[in-house]
Amino acid sequence: AQSVAQPEDQVNVAEGNPLTVKCTYSVSGNPYLFWYVQYPNRGLQFLLKYITGDNLVKGSYGFEAEFNKSQTSFHLKKPSALVSDSALYFCAVSAEGQGFSFIFGKGTRLLVKP
Amino acid sequence: EAQVTQNPRYLITVTGKKLTVTCSQNMNHEYMSWYRQDPGLGLRQIYYSMNVEVTDKGDVPEGYKVSRKEKRNFPLILESPSPNQTSLYFCASSFTPSTDTQYFGPGTRLTVL
Numbered sequence: 001a002q003s004v005a006q007p008e009d010q011v012n013v014a015e016g017n018p019l020t021v022k023c024t025y026s027v028s029g030n031p032y033l034f035w036y037v038q039y040p041n042r043g044l045q046f047l048l049k050y051i052t053g054d055n056l057v058k059g060s061y062g063f064e065a066e067f068n069k070s071q072t073s074f075h076l077k078k079p080s081a082l083v084s085d086s087a088l089y090f091c092a093v094s095a096e097g098q099g100f101s102f103i104f105g106k107g108t109r110l111l112v113k114p
Numbered sequence: 115e116a117q118v119t120q121n122p123r124y125l126i127t128v129t130g131k132k133l134t135v136t137c138s139q140n141m142n143h144e145y146m147s148w149y150r151q152d153p154g155l156g157l158r159q160i161y162y163s164m165n166v167e168v169t170d171k172g173d174v175p176e177g178y179k180v181s182r183k184e185k186r187n188f189p190l191i192l193e194s195p196s197p198n199q200t201s202l203y204f205c206a207s208s209f210t211p212s213t214d215t216q217y218f219g220p221g222t223r224l225t226v227l
Contacts, residue, residue, distance in 0.1 A: 006156075032213050043118075043204055043218035044157075051213045090156060100164060100211035101172050102147065106156035 002027045004093050006105035013081045014113055021076040021108045023091030033074040034092040035065060038107075044090065050074060061085070081112045116141045118219035120205050126225045127195060135190045135222050137205030145211045146188040147172070148180065150201040151221075157204065163188055164211065195226040 003026045013019045025031055032051050036044040048059025050067040058064045065076045074091060091105040118139045127133055139146065147162040159172030163182040177199055179191040192199060203222045208214040
């Protein structure tokens with residue numbers, strides 16, 4: 001069965017410092033990996049995805065993520081955090097040949113302090 | 115404007131009273147999906163639809179029904195709501211499943227007393 005783990009409920013970082021939000025996954029077959037962000041009282045917005053190709057994926061708002069097949073990870077990163085990045089971040093996975101369902105992680109709350 | 119709309123945005127109801135949450139998208143997307151969001155549990159997929167008249171169960175389908183009679187609409191039906199269905203519900207759509215970006219609606223906050 002497919003699964004996604006976001007091991008940290010909350011990540012705290014100072015403005016201007018680099019940030020990392022962790023995600024690991026378990027699927028049979030090739031994974032398709034996504035990051036979404038949710039601001040308060042809003043729906044989810046797409047940040048970036050890995051389908052195939054280059055392991056380093058660049059997305060919206062200066063975020064990037066690296067697909068690591070051997071560690072089954074897809075951590076979200078940003079070189080310099082902004083206060084406005086404070087939000088709830090979700091990792092999600094679907095998989096080739098595993099039907100058409102999506103599995104989301106439990107979410108990680110990012111708090112960027114001035 | 116490309117968007118996914120949901121109605122109502124907020125709903126308070128009582129146990130056993132049938133309700134429908136509507137979802138509509140104007141992007142001609144094939145794939146549509148319903149999720150519920152609960153604290154500490156993240157988003158869990160309820161049902162999804164590959165196209166008109168094609169639906170399938172997600173992770174937590176019990177107590178829910180869906181239909182896809184038109185490509186743009188994907189209503190979520192709770193025939194006999196119970197308090198454990200109190201949650202925040204999101205509809206989403208995309209051109210294709212698996213590899214395509216999903217566009218999410220604004221959410222429907224449901225309280226079942």
